[in-house]
Amino acid sequence: MSIFVDENTKVVYQGLTGSQGRYYGLLNREYGTQVVAGTNPKKAGEDIEGIPIFATVGDAVAATGANASCIFIPAPGVKAAVMDAAEGGVEFIVVITEGVPAHDEAFYNRLKRDFPGVQLLGPNCPGIISPGRCNIGITAGHIAKPGGPVGIVSRSGTLTYQALYELQQKGIGVTTCVGIGGDPVPGTTFIDCLERFEADPETKAIMMFGEIGGSAEEEAAAFIQAHVTKPVVSYIAGVTAPPGKKMGHAGAIISGGKGTADAKMDALRAAGVKVGLNPTEAGELMAGIVAGL
Amino acid sequence: MDLFEYQGKLFFSRYGIPISAGEVAFTVDEAVAAAERLGCPVVVKAQVLTGGRGKAGGVKVANSVDEVRTHAGNILGLDIKGHVVGRLWIEQASDIAREYYASFTLDRSAKQHLGMLSAQGGVDIEEVAATDPDAIAKIHVDPVEGLTEARCREWVAAANLDPEAVQGAVDILVKLYEAYVDGDADLCEINPLILTTDGVVKALDAKVTVDANAVFRHPDYEEYDAIQHRDERETAAHDKGLQYVGLDGTVGIIANGAGLAMSTVDIVSQVGGTPANFLDIGGGANADVMAGALEVINNDPKVQSIFINIFGGITKGEEVANGIIAALGRVQIDAPIVIRLDGTNAELGRELLQPHLSETLQMQPTMIEAARTAVALAEGTK
Numbered sequence: 001m002s003i004f005v006d007e008n009t010k011v012v013y014q015g016l017t018g019s020q021g022r023y024y025g026l027l028n029r030e031y032g033t034q035v036v037a038g039t040n041p042k043k044a045g046e047d048i049e050g051i052p053i054f055a056t057v058g059d060a061v062a063a064t065g066a067n068a069s070c071i072f073i074p075a076p077g078v079k080a081a082v083m084d085a086a087e088g089g090v091e092f093i094v095v096i097t098e099g100v101p102a103h104d105e106a107f108y109n110r111l112k113r114d115f116p117g118v119q120l121l122g123p124n125c126p127g128i129i130s131p132g133r134c135n136i137g138i139t140a141g142h143i144a145k146p147g148g149p150v151g152i153v154s155r156s157g158t159l160t161y162q163a164l165y166e167l168q169q170k171g172i173g174v175t176t177c178v179g180i181g182g183d184p185v186p187g188t189t190f191i192d193c194l195e196r197f198e199a200d201p202e203t204k205a206i207m208m209f210g211e212i213g214g215s216a217e218e219e220a221a222a223f224i225q226a227h228v229t230k231p232v233v234s235y236i237a238g239v240t241a242p243p244g245k246k247m248g249h250a251g252a253i254i255s256g257g258k259g260t261a262d263a264k265m266d267a268l269r270a271a272g273v274k275v276g277l278n279p280t281e282a283g284e285l286m287a288g289i290v291a292g293l
Numbered sequence: 294m295d296l297f298e299y300q301g302k303l304f305f306s307r308y309g310i311p312i313s314a315g316e317v318a319f320t321v322d323e324a325v326a327a328a329e330r331l332g333c334p335v336v337v338k339a340q341v342l343t344g345g346r347g348k349a350g351g352v353k354v355a356n357s358v359d360e361v362r363t364h365a366g367n368i369l370g371l372d373i374k375g376h377v378v379g380r381l382w383i384e385q386a387s388d389i390a391r392e393y394y395a396s397f398t399l400d401r402s403a404k405q406h407l408g409m410l411s412a413q414g415g416v417d418i419e420e421v422a423a424t425d426p427d428a429i430a431k432i433h434v435d436p437v438e439g440l441t442e443a444r445c446r447e448w449v450a451a452a453n454l455d456p457e458a459v460q461g462a463v464d465i466l467v468k469l470y471e472a473y474v475d476g477d478a479d480l481c482e483i484n485p486l487i488l489t490t491d492g493v494v495k496a497l498d499a500k501v502t503v504d505a506n507a508v509f510r511h512p513d514y515e516e517y518d519a520i521q522h523r524d525e526r527e528t529a530a531h532d533k534g535l536q537y538v539g540l541d542g543t544v545g546i547i548a549n550g551a552g553l554a555m556s557t558v559d560i561v562s563q564v565g566g567t568p569a570n571f572l573d574i575g576g577g578a579n580a581d582v583m584a585g586a587l588e589v590i591n592n593d594p595k596v597q598s599i600f601i602n603i604f605g606g607i608t609k610g611e612e613v614a615n616g617i618i619a620a621l622g623r624v625q626i627d628a629p630i631v632i633r634l635d636g637t638n639a640e641l642g643r644e645l646l647q648p649h650l651s652e653t654l655q656m657q658p659t660m661i662e663a664a665r666t667a668v669a670l671a672e673g674t675k
Contacts, residue, residue, distance in 0.1 A: 027607070076509045101507035102399055103477050106436040109404055113437065140606035140637055156552020161606045165636055182551065184401045211552060214401050237555040240562040241571075261559075278560050280660060 002130035002176040003151065003196040003203070004092055004119065005068060009134045012037040012057055012066040012090065014073055014081045016048050021072030024096075024138050025051070028070075031141040033134050036064040039084075057088025068092040070127070070136050075099040078123060079107060086115040094136050095122035095187070105185035120187025126157035126179035129164075139164070139177070147173030149204035149293060150286060153193035155182045155211045156237060159279055163207055166283035172290050175203045182211060190220035198228050205231045205289050207282065208273075212238030213259045221267035231289045232273045235282040236261045294505050294517040297340040299382040301499030305483075308472040310465050311495035315384030324365035327383040328358055334386040337364040341376040342522050349373040354386055376522060387497060391455055392485035394418050394429075395466060396500075397473040406434040408470070410452040410462075415485040440470045454488075461494025462486070477507030526570065526593050533585040535572060542567025543671040545590035545599040545628065547583070549574050549608075557602045560660055566668030569596045579612075580619035587624045598670035599630045600663055610634055610642025618649060629653040629670045633663035 011028070015021035016038025026049060029035040037052055037060035044055035054060040057069055069085040071078060071094065078100045085093045100123040111118050121128060127137015132146030143161060145168040152174055154160040160179050167174060178193050180186045190208060197203045206228070210217040217236060224232055239261040265275045274289070276282030296304065302312045316327035317340070328335045339351030346352050351373055353364040361383070371378045392415030400407035411429045413421050421428050430452035434440045445466045446459075454462050465486065473481040482500040489495070508514045523531060530537030536551065540558070544566045548554035554573040561568045570590065574582045583601075590599055603613050613634060621630075630653065634642045646656055655670075657663035 075506060099506045101477050101504050101510070102479060103436065103474060103504065103507070106399060106404060106406065109435060110437045138607060143606065143637060154552075156550065156555075158548075158550025158604050158606070159552035159556060161550075161636065162553065162556075162604055165604070184399060185404050209552070211555065216402065219402060235556075237552050237559060239559045240568070241555065241558065277563060278660065279556060 001200050001202045002133055003193065003200055004121070004176065004178065005128055005130050005134040005136060007133040009068050009092070009136075010034045010036045010064060010066045011068045011070055011136055012039060012060040012064070014039045014057065014069055014071045014085065016040070016051060016072070017043050017053060018072060022048055024072065025070070028135050028137070031135040032132070033136060036060070036066050057085045057090060061089045066090060068136065069094065071095045071097060073097060075101070079104040082108060082111070082120065086111055086118050091118055093118060093120045093187070094125070094127050095120065096125065096127060096137055097122075098124040100124065100183065102184050105183060108185070108187060119192070121178065122181045122183070122187055124183045125181030125186070126160060128176065128178050130176040131174050137179070139179070143168055144177060145171070145173040148175040148202040149173065149290060150207055151175045151193070151197035151200065151203040151205075152177040152207045152209075153190055153197070154179055154209035155216075156209060159209045159235070159237060162279045163209060163283065166280065167286065170283065170287045172287065175200060184214070186216075190216055191223045194220060194223055194228055198230060203230065204293050205233070205286065207286055208232055208234045209279070209282070210234065210236045210264055212236070212241050212261050212264070215259060217264040218267045221264075221271040221273065224268075224273060225271040233276065233282050233286045233289065234268050234273045235276045235279055236264045239277070294503050294514065294521055295342045296499075296501040296503065296517055297342065297380070297520065298338065298499050299340055300517070301501035302496065304476060304501055305469070305472060305496055305499055308468045308475070310468045310472070311493065312499075313384040313387055313495065313497070315382055318365065318381045318383055319379065321362055321365045321369065324381050324383050325358055325362050328355065328361040331383060331385050333357055333361070335361060335383050336386050337361060337368060338382045338384065339368045339371060339373060339378040340380045340382055341373050341378055342520070343374045343376050346373060351378060387487060387495070388490040389487050389497070390490045391458065391488040393454060393458070393462070393487070394421075394484045395462070395469060395486045396480065396482035396484070397470055397478070398480045400433065403433055406436060406473070408432045408434060408440070408448065408466070410448060410466070412453050418484060434470065436474075439474075440467065442467050457492050458488040458494050461488070465494060465496070477504045477510060478502060479504050526589060529592060530572070530589045533589065535574065535582075535586060535589060537589060538571040540568050540570050541595070542569045543595055543597040544667050545569045545593060545596040546602070547572050547574060547586045547590065547599065548602040549604060553602060553604055557600065557660070557664070560664045561600065561668060564661065564664045564668050566664065566671060569593055580616045580623070583616050583620035584623045587620055587626060591624060591626055591628070596628050597672075598628050598667045599626070600667035601630060601632045602660060602663065603632075603634050605634070605636035605639060605642065608637070610636065610638035610640070611645055614642035614645040617646065621649070621654070629655070631663045631667040631670065632656045633658070633660055
């Protein structure tokens with residue numbers, strides 16, 4: 001099994017007619033993802049290499065049975081696109097777009113209230129891959145080995161790829177790899193993923209990559225302590241980042257001694273998590289755990 | 294993006310928040326002219342994007358135009374924690390009866406806005422939070438529901454402000470929330486929010502940070518980009534559109550992806566080196582971006598070696614290698630380079646790089662080996 005997405009997931013790409021949306025939408029289809037539709041109000045009725053374009057997500061859902069959406073449109077339009085997807089009836093919404101204003105992200109609270117069954121992933125994330133079943137977003141599918149037993153959740157894109165690749169080199173498969181993104185208000189949190197990995201029988205161990213800033217890793221540590229029985233390996237990027245400096249991700253900023261890598265690693269260790277000091281070490285720790293399963 | 298105090302105050306006043314009358318001045322003569330128009334006493338305030346102005350001598354009361362001339366002359370050009378004062382805010386002095394604290398920011402874990410209000414303002418609020426947390430009244434505001442005047446009134450009551458300040462504070466907080474949301478601010482802070490001896494509540498300071506991602510809704514925010522505090526290297530990188538943060542060490546770092554770049558900074562430190570910078574060149578690694586990155590690093594005189602750490606995902610190893618080779622052909626690099634290339638088609642990429650390798654262009658198979666080599670090279674050339 002996998003979490004959030006699998007071979008039955010049918011995806012509509014909002015922004016399939018743009019250059020990025022087209023490039024990754026077609027790559028995802030090539031991987032085997034059911035890319036069933038695109039949206040663009042000005043190009044309804046047209047198609048992209050056989051993928052039909054609709055005016056709204058609602059139209060796409062009615063015609064194709066799409067149950068997930070992937071958003072590639074520029075930041076100013078993301079807030080409206082997310083609402084279009086939720087109102088259109090999909091259950092899972094992935095926002096790849098970076099540079100979405102924090103106030104727009106906070107507004108997605110409305111999703112939780114008005115559309116409690118809808119799960120948002122991102123913004124500013126690489127997407128999600130259940131290897132061999134479904135790949136939504138910008139992850140290179142061939143660096144992930146299908147089958148499990150490891151589930152991955154990460155705030156950073158390239159570190160996620162690094163993790164997938166290192167596990168593949170060691171012959172270890174992955175059930176699902178979720179890139180939650182580094183923005184201040186992620187739609188899907190570490191805890192959302194930990195909860196599902198814990199419930200997924202095929203996932204036997206969990207890899208969690210965090211970053212400095214915020215308190216998401218500390219909250220995840222508390223959740224792991226209380227609710228996760230499967231072994232967890234973690235790595236936190238930004239151990240040596242100077243306080244107050246923003247490093248690339250909006251989320252990766254520390255201020256006033258809070259949100260430091262040390263504080264996060266201590267919280268995770270206290271929850272029984274094995275913490276690697278670099279991605280390779282985390283991969284080796286995971287290999288050790290998988291060998292003992 | 295951080296705003297100067299006066300920009301924050303002008304921003305507040307557009308939403309009807311009372312501030313003292315004042316003018317910005319770039320020269321001593323402008324400061325004097327402003328004081329003549331405003332009428333003494335005035336306060337001469339250094340405009341810098343850092344705290345601790347008062348202690349550094351950057352805020353002075355002037356009772357006469359002559360004093361304005363003296364203070365302005367002393368404060369302009371003053372170095373406050375590496376920030377050189379280039380402009381002043383001259384404002385009418387206030388008779389302060391009480392100092393409060395008010396702010397709005399985003400509580401990331403609650404996914405809601407957080408308002409903080411305290412009767413103990415004018416000091417470091419983090420210290421108040423640590424020593425007397427009950428002295429700060431907090432409210433969470435649902436972004437969808439917003440903040441009503443009635444809730445503001447309850448909030449002000451919870452903070453125990455003086456009775457004569459209540460109505461003024463409620464008015465200001467309603468407007469401050471509106472400014473915070475409407476202006477796409479990450480932070481709107483008034484410290485101190487004052488009650489004057491004649492019973493007026495107003496913002497005596499303004500700390501505003503706006504979201505750079507929201508510039509598309511606020512084209513006028515472009516002006517704030519130019520005042521952000523950057524060193525020479527950061528300015529050069531910013532002009533090339535690169536994600537760069539200057540650090541103090543000797544190993545220059547180029548990586549693709551923010552997480553990998555941060556991780557590279559970490560691993561260089563872990564093997565005993567000192568990173569010169571954080572530089573994220575984004576997903577791909579084409580020749581233009583790589584050349585720009587190398588130029589920025591090359592201009593850092595402290596750099597003694599360069600560590601290029603690339604993981605190919607969608608971008609294949611051979612494309613990365615060709616990008617690096619082309620970039621090296623364009624930029625004359627002074628420091629030795631260590632490359633670590635991994636991921637999709639890494640072997641092909643490494644084969645392409647092989648004929649170019651030398652004492653000054655080395656390759657290592659893993660991140661940690663590459664970091665060790667880069668650190669050794671940096672120390673060897675000291």
